[in-house]
Amino acid sequence: MSQFRKAVAVLAVATATSTIGISTASAEGVLFWATQAKPVEEAQAMRQEVLSGYEGEVDFQPSDGGPWLTRLQAELGAGKGKIGVLGSLHGDLISLGDDLVDLSDVDLGGAEVNEKFMELGKLGGSEQKYIPWMQATYVMAANKKALEHLPEGADVNALSYDQLIEWAKNMADATGSPKFGFPAGPKGLKHRFFQGYLYPSYTNSMVTKFRSAEAEQAWNKFKELWQYTNPGSTGYSFMQEQLLTEEVWVAFDHTSRLAGAFNDRPDDFIAFPAPAGPTGRGFMPVVVGIAVPTTAPDMEAAKKLVAYMVKPETQVATLKATNFFPVVSTELPDDMPAAVKISGAAIAAMSGSADANPGLLPVGLGKLGGEFNQVYVDAFERIVLGGEDVREVLDSQAETLRGVMNEAGAPCWGPDPASEGPCPVD
Amino acid sequence: MSTAPNMVVGQSKAARWSFNIAVILLCLWVLVPIYLLISNALSAPADVNGFPKKLLPSVNTESVEFFIGFYGVTKALWSSVQVAFLTMVMAVLIGAPAGYALSRFDFRGKSLFRIMILMTRAFPLPLLALPMAIMFIKVGLDDTVFGLAIVHTTLALPFAVLITYSLFSGIPIELEEAAWTLGCNRLQAFIKVIFPLVLPGITASAIFAFVTSWNEVFAAAVLTIENRTLPAFLLQSLDDAPLHLKFAGGAVLVLPALLFLFFVRKYLFSMWGIANR
Amino acid sequence: MQSRSLPYLLLLPATVFLVCFFLYPFVLVAWQAFATDEGEITGKYFNKMVSHWKFEKALYYTLALALVVVPVQLVLSLMMASFVSSMKKGRDLILYIWTIPLGISDLAAGIIWLAIFDQTGFLNSVLYSTGIVDEPVTFLGYQNKGTIFIAVALAEIWRATAIMLVILVAGIGLIPKEYYEAAQVYGANSWQRFTKITLPLLKPSLQTALILRVILAFEVFAVVSALGGTNLPVLMGEVYNRQFVLQDNHTAAAFAMLILFISIISTVFFMWALRTPKGVKA
Numbered sequence: 001m002s003q004f005r006k007a008v009a010v011l012a013v014a015t016a017t018s019t020i021g022i023s024t025a026s027a028e029g030v031l032f033w034a035t036q037a038k039p040v041e042e043a044q045a046m047r048q049e050v051l052s053g054y055e056g057e058v059d060f061q062p063s064d065g066g067p068w069l070t071r072l073q074a075e076l077g078a079g080k081g082k083i084g085v086l087g088s089l090h091g092d093l094i095s096l097g098d099d100l101v102d103l104s105d106v107d108l109g110g111a112e113v114n115e116k117f118m119e120l121g122k123l124g125g126s127e128q129k130y131i132p133w134m135q136a137t138y139v140m141a142a143n144k145k146a147l148e149h150l151p152e153g154a155d156v157n158a159l160s161y162d163q164l165i166e167w168a169k170n171m172a173d174a175t176g177s178p179k180f181g182f183p184a185g186p187k188g189l190k191h192r193f194f195q196g197y198l199y200p201s202y203t204n205s206m207v208t209k210f211r212s213a214e215a216e217q218a219w220n221k222f223k224e225l226w227q228y229t230n231p232g233s234t235g236y237s238f239m240q241e242q243l244l245t246e247e248v249w250v251a252f253d254h255t256s257r258l259a260g261a262f263n264d265r266p267d268d269f270i271a272f273p274a275p276a277g278p279t280g281r282g283f284m285p286v287v288v289g290i291a292v293p294t295t296a297p298d299m300e301a302a303k304k305l306v307a308y309m310v311k312p313e314t315q316v317a318t319l320k321a322t323n324f325f326p327v328v329s330t331e332l333p334d335d336m337p338a339a340v341k342i343s344g345a346a347i348a349a350m351s352g353s354a355d356a357n358p359g360l361l362p363v364g365l366g367k368l369g370g371e372f373n374q375v376y377v378d379a380f381e382r383i384v385l386g387g388e389d390v391r392e393v394l395d396s397q398a399e400t401l402r403g404v405m406n407e408a409g410a411p412c413w414g415p416d417p418a419s420e421g422p423c424p425v426d
Numbered sequence: 427m428s429t430a431p432n433m434v435v436g437q438s439k440a441a442r443w444s445f446n447i448a449v450i451l452l453c454l455w456v457l458v459p460i461y462l463l464i465s466n467a468l469s470a471p472a473d474v475n476g477f478p479k480k481l482l483p484s485v486n487t488e489s490v491e492f493f494i495g496f497y498g499v500t501k502a503l504w505s506s507v508q509v510a511f512l513t514m515v516m517a518v519l520i521g522a523p524a525g526y527a528l529s530r531f532d533f534r535g536k537s538l539f540r541i542m543i544l545m546t547r548a549f550p551l552p553l554l555a556l557p558m559a560i561m562f563i564k565v566g567l568d569d570t571v572f573g574l575a576i577v578h579t580t581l582a583l584p585f586a587v588l589i590t591y592s593l594f595s596g597i598p599i600e601l602e603e604a605a606w607t608l609g610c611n612r613l614q615a616f617i618k619v620i621f622p623l624v625l626p627g628i629t630a631s632a633i634f635a636f637v638t639s640w641n642e643v644f645a646a647a648v649l650t651i652e653n654r655t656l657p658a659f660l661l662q663s664l665d666d667a668p669l670h671l672k673f674a675g676g677a678v679l680v681l682p683a684l685l686f687l688f689f690v691r692k693y694l695f696s697m698w699g700i701a702n703r
Numbered sequence: 704m705q706s707r708s709l710p711y712l713l714l715l716p717a718t719v720f721l722v723c724f725f726l727y728p729f730v731l732v733a734w735q736a737f738a739t740d741e742g743e744i745t746g747k748y749f750n751k752m753v754s755h756w757k758f759e760k761a762l763y764y765t766l767a768l769a770l771v772v773v774p775v776q777l778v779l780s781l782m783m784a785s786f787v788s789s790m791k792k793g794r795d796l797i798l799y800i801w802t803i804p805l806g807i808s809d810l811a812a813g814i815i816w817l818a819i820f821d822q823t824g825f826l827n828s829v830l831y832s833t834g835i836v837d838e839p840v841t842f843l844g845y846q847n848k849g850t851i852f853i854a855v856a857l858a859e860i861w862r863a864t865a866i867m868l869v870i871l872v873a874g875i876g877l878i879p880k881e882y883y884e885a886a887q888v889y890g891a892n893s894w895q896r897f898t899k900i901t902l903p904l905l906k907p908s909l910q911t912a913l914i915l916r917v918i919l920a921f922e923v924f925a926v927v928s929a930l931g932g933t934n935l936p937v938l939m940g941e942v943y944n945r946q947f948v949l950q951d952n953h954t955a956a957a958f959a960m961l962i963l964f965i966s967i968i969s970t971v972f973f974m975w976a977l978r979t980p981k982g983v984k985a
Binding site: 445448449452453455456457459460462463466475477478479480481519520521523524526527528530531533537539540541542543544545546547548549550552553554556557558561576577579580583584585587588589591592593595596597612623626627629630633634637640641643657664665669672673676679680683684686687688691692 | 709710711713714716717718720721724725726727728729731732779782783786790795797798799800801802803804805806807808809810811814815816818819823824825827828829831832839861866869870872873874876877878904907908910911914915918919921922939942943946947952955956959962963966967970971974979
């Protein structure tokens with residue numbers, strides 16, 4: 001007991017001294033505040049492999065969306081802060097427009113950054129609000145056991161939604177339980193599937209034809225697929241987990257959220273393009289950007305880090321660390337992780353397919369980016385999970401969508417045709 | 427030490443047996459999930475992902491070693507300990523006097539005060555974090571162990587006040603009055619007579635303060651950067667980690683808290699003999 | 704004795720602390736629920752909250768969970784507390800075991816219980832290995848809201864009973880042993896001793912335990928989200944979604960005010976229902 005007391009006393013003294021001492025310790029380096037590369041292994045790799053080549057100190061701190069945003073808002077609110085560089089999804093950065101500095105004067109050192117993505121980084125304005133950092137997209141993944149259940153005559157690299165439904169049905173019939181999985185959990189990236197895959201594949205639109213007859217058909221198809229989808233899907237957020245446990249055999253997800261399965265058991269899984277509908281094979285990139293908030297303590301250092309992140313060598317190292325693909329043109333060395341090879345081939349097949357119908361990420365929505373996504377998520381939850389009437393839900397969600405577009409004043413983006421003023425919802 | 431109010435001795439064998447069985451069942455109810463956590467933290471990734479899962483997996487410390495060797499874990503652990511300790515001290519020092527006042531005096535605004543104390547726990551902290559962080563950045567408390575301990579103290583304070591309040595209320599005022607008539611002043615009476623009686627309650631509030639701080643993620647993730655606490659450092663990224671690392675990280679987080687509970691548990695009972703006079 | 708000013712003096716530190724670090728940020732946030740960014744008073748955020756299609760479900764599940772979980776925890780913790788206090792040997796160890804969940808955060812508890820109820824989890828492993836089921840059961844599928852609810856309730860009962868237990872154990876310790884001895888002399892059985900002595904004298908501790916537990920129950924989120932995904936909307940989940948995903952601070956604040964409101968109602972209820980009449984203090 002006296003030992004315990006002694007320990008308490010020591011602790012008290014140590015706490016008191018370090019509390020006083022702490023405020024004097026300050027970071028020399030740049031604080032890199034990110035929502036990506038959060039899994040401990042990836043964070044470790046970011047620090048040790050990616051950022052170790054940067055001359056100068058970098059403190060890479062990944063965090064959950066809530067704390068990430070709150071910390072940033074607090075620094076902006078206080079007018080001073082510690083964050084030097086932000087790294088997050090396009091969808092997170094669009095709401096921050098005014099609080100990000102113009103990066104058009106950053107010397108990228110000759111790195112050829114994808115121009116479409118650079119354009120996205122302007123957020124519909126003239127200033128370069130973020131520089132693209134890395135990209136990914138959604139593909140399908142399957143356990144090789146599933147292949148024998150493919151419908152007759154179907155080519156796994158050129159599937160249609162109808163064939164996918166039939167395949168999922170075959171698997172369910174053969175195994176007695178649904179083997180298709182979809183990341184509809186709280187952290188799953190489902191909204192981008194509806195926006196960038198389902199809608200473009202059936203309506204050749206994302207916004208304008210939200211409540212069209214074609215959209216109704218798309219949702220009905222998805223409902224059909226859902227019958228053969230593992231009901232646990234509403235809890236899935238990273239499909240690699242369920243593929244590895246073989247809870248599901250075929251899944252749709254973001255490449256970096258499938259990477260774990262490919263890397264752990266490269267011989268057991270394949271990747272292939274998303275399916276196609278009547279208006280082509282819709283797909284959409286996931287873009288992660290780096291930006292500098294107006295409160296960055298050391299602008300120069302922050303911009304230097306931004307430039308470092310798009311250097312081709314850094315981009316390759318980032319790919320190995322996070323399974324996100326480069327946004328600059330570069331040769332990939334041969335010693336890439338299995339996930340990169342497997343999903344890279346599927347992406348190439350998808351974008352090179354004859355019926356490819358690539359969409360763009362939303363721009364110009366500002367703070368309403370979240371509400372925009374919620375329209376699609378709500379439609380899913382009401383139609384598919386709640387079993388409400390498709391027509392009625394689309395009509396009522398279209399009202400909300402129109403409100404969002406008008407309030408934001410955002411013009412259309414691909415595949416919707418360009419508009420004068422806010423993108424209309426027919 | 428005299429024994430507790432006895433409800434079993436002298437009863438039939440059957441009653442004693444059912445008592446023992448109930449206790450064992452309740453222990454299992456608590457321990458089985460903990461066992462699953464620890465055993466999975468100590469198994470190979472392939473076992474963790476396999477099905478059907480084995481209940482007695484082979485031992486493989488790879489996942490746990492990964493965490494222990496993870497950059498910054500020791501520092502985060504130290505920050506966590508400091509914050510939790512400060513929180514504990516502040517919550518008890520500020521909370522116990524308030525608890526005593528609530529139990530011993532009648533004054534205007536008493537109910538109001540109790541409700542206000544509770545509001546700190548009834549309002550979602552993630553929303554309060556923003557104005558608090560702005561305030562901390564402005565006054566320089568941001569990213570300090572002390573600053574975070576302040577936030578955690580506001581969370582722990584309701585426990586400290588209410589627990590000590592209910593404990594003080596259970597102690598007859600006559601005891602104190604007796605001490606006064608024997609020549610003690612109010613403070614002496616408190617220290618000599620009341621304090622030993624409420625030590626279990628103070629321990630209970632200290633435990634709450636400690637574990638509240640230990641397990642708090644959100645404010646820690648917002649308000650600390652260089653002085654990240656262990657949960658802010660590990661826990662918020664566990665969701666995205668592969669299954670075997672989830673278990674290992676969960677176990678690494680739980681162990682220090684269990685050690686703490688082990689050390690203080692006896693104080694919950696320490697003065698039993700006196701309490702039963 | 705300066706007993707007029709003494710109570711206020713004793714309350715001063717806590718009051719100052721709360722005003723600075725709770726009341727000030729609270730007022731700023733609460734204001735957002737009632738006013739636009741331009742400072743115009745409006746009810747539209749509460750309107751928006753109430754008219755959202757998920758609102759009723761979130762309110763329902765939050766209240767239903769508290770109504771199911773808290774009574775079970777009350778009974779369990781009372782049982783456990785009277786068990787440990789009537790033990791002679793091994794009391795320390797048993798109490799330690801029963802308080803272990805205190806050290807486990809809700810996020811970690813979510814991970815553990817998901818591993819149990821998952822389709823490839825422990826429960827299914829046991830059921831499958833012993834041949835009770837031929838195929839793993841999907842306990843947490845979206846059509847099985849009932850099963851999800853039960854799983855969440857079990858996890859919450861496991862996680863948070865210890866909070867009440869510790870308060871009650873400390874409270875039982877204060878009940879004079881003589882009462883029990885006297886009761887025994889008059890031939891009261893253990894159930895009578897429990898209902899006639901323990902329960903009434905434990906009122907202040909019971910009140911505290913219930914108030915604190917219920918307030919925390921209204922903020923349930925991490926475990927629900929781990930086990931239920933999007934199937935079991937709860938109020939706290941809506942707060943997170945509004946604040947961080949939709950960046951609609953105003954409606955998030957409105958939801959938070961609702962949580963606060965039902966917490967205060969329940970607190971006042973327990974303060975009244977379990978009040979200790981003057982002069983009958985132990």
